[in-house]
Amino acid sequence: GAVVSQHPSRVICKSGTSVKIECRSLDFQATTMFWYRQFPKKSLMLMATSNEGSKATYEQGVEKDKFLINHASLTLSTLTVTSAHPEDSSFYICSARDSGQARDEQFFGPGTRLTVL
């Protein structure tokens, strides 16, 4: 149980294009999902908290107009990197909390490696 998927696992795009990353909870419902960014040999940096049916909450320093988050259902959140630039290249990981459990664990997806040329 508690499986989270991400798609795509890898994406290479040209500078100036937009890229959408999907995060799905496969066997549980998730009112809250989280988007992280991880740099090589560094820990996870929380970008935003995604809430089903409402606006995402962004961390300080994260541009909400650049990183668009939509949480349209209890099992799907999407992150769109708009007008991507090489500095946006990174490993993006989502996580989800099981709404049906009174527990705080976050279950992580496998990550998406974004390379912007």
Added chain:
Amino acid sequence: EDQVTQSPEALRLQEGESSSLNCSYTVSGLRGLFWYRQDPGKGPEFLFTLYSAGEEKEKERLKATLTKKESFLHITAPKPEDSATYLCAVTYTGNQFYFGTGTSLTVIP
């Protein structure tokens, strides 16, 4: 100010050589502490949740313990497949997780 500090940064063990990883946190009011394992190029895999001082959790060769200021992840008789980065995270609200920078463990056959 860092919320979570993990040590050592890297650890090399011979197969069968037991050791411990440390995770210390600086702020009071801990709601939960979490251990994850992360393999290169993958997302973190959940291992344990600890909620109160004195609590212990075990899974195969791993055992996690919690005090009021730190947590230890004990690895007993490790095998090469235990090689990974082990991440510790804390939460005070239940939502935001503060992650440490991890301990990179290498177990040599």
